[in-house]
Structure formats: C-alpha cells, structure tokens
Amino acid sequence: MTTTARIEVVGVKDTINQLNKLDKELAKEFKASATQIAQPAINAAKAVYTQVPLSGMNYKWQEKGRSRANFPFTVAKARAGVRVRFDTRRNAVGVILIEQKDPAAAIFETAGRKNANKLNTSLLFVNLPVTAGRTRLIGPAVYSARRGIEREMKSVIAEASRTVQKGL
Numbered sequence: 797m798t799t800t801a802r803i804e805v806v807g808v809k810d811t812i813n814q815l816n817k818l819d820k821e822l823a824k825e826f827k828a829s830a831t832q833i834a835q836p837a838i839n840a841a842k843a844v845y846t847q848v849p850l851s852g853m854n855y856k857w858q859e860k861g862r863s864r865a866n867f868p869f870t871v872a873k874a875r876a877g878v879r880v881r882f883d884t885r886r887n888a889v890g891v892i893l894i895e896q897k898d899p900a901a902a903i904f905e906t907a908g909r910k911n912a913n914k915l916n917t918s919l920l921f922v923n924l925p926v927t928a929g930r931t932r933l934i935g936p937a938v939y940s941a942r943r944g945i946e947r948e949m950k951s952v953i954a955e956a957s958r959t960v961q962k963g964l
Contacts, residue, residue: 808891808953809884814960826956830892831880833948837894838878840941844933845874849904850918867900874901878934892949894938896931905931 815823831838848854853869877898883891896902908916908926916926926932 809886809888811953811957811960812882812884812891814963815956818960818963822956822959826952827882829952830882830949833945833952834880834892834894837938837941837945838880840937841878841894841896841934842875844937845871845901847871849922849924852918853900853904866903869900869904873898874904877901894934896934905934 812823812826815826848869848871853867855868856865857867858865874896877896879895879897881893881895883893896905903915904919906926907913907919909928909930919925919932924932
C-alpha cells in the first residue's frame, strides 16, 4: 500500500490575495499582525533620522512648474513617513515593504543612486554616501533589525496559508 501526500505551496502574494477574497477581516488581522511583528524594524528605521542632513534642506524647495514643494526636511516628518506597505501586484518585487512616504526624506535617501547630481555631491561631503540600488539610512537600519523578525513572519505567513488552504 502506498500513501501519497499532496503538498501545495502558496506564495505570500497569493496568500494575501486569497485572504482578501475569503474574508476581509482575516486579511486585516494578517496585516495587523505582520505590522506588529515588523515593529522593531520600523522603530529602527525611524530612529536613524536624528537631524537634518544638510542645512539647506530646512528651506522650502519647489521645482519650477510644480504645484507642491518637496522640502523642507524635518526630522518629525521623516520619522512619521516610515510605514509598512503590502504590495501584492503581479510584478511586485517585495510583498511586505518598509518604506519612506515623506517626499523630502525619500529624496534624501535615494539622491544619486542612479545618476550623480548636486544633492548627492553635497551629501558625500557630510559622509552620507549611497550606492546603486541602496538607500542611505533606512535600508541598513531595516536590514540590521530584521534578524529576529524573519522567523515570526514566516510562521504568520504559514498560518495564513493554512487558513487559505482550509477556506478553499
């Protein structure tokens, strides 16, 4: 007599999408628990913003022809801009993201990643370099804080996957 077992692996994107289809409350609970688990990394990302990087960032900057200003950079807004986002689009690279929503802080984080510019040159003088594909402060902070989070996140995702399997 032979026994066969059927194992079906559901990706994180599929799991979240199926949770949304099954029950919006289950998806909301999953996102709340994932956000709670990621809280140490969020706090680490918020903690790296301690001062305005360049004195000129204190002032309002507005490009010609644009209706909104990208700056001033304030520490409080930079800290408040750190958020968790769930991206389940088909072509998304990451699913659970910790990102910077404040425009001034996002510009500071990424200036010069692809092309050299005046802001990047100025930030190099205050020893805040950036390499291609990386961010200045938020990325290293999140990566250093992620070690204890991964195991708990995997268990929450596995539990959500089991819930989806039962619901189907």
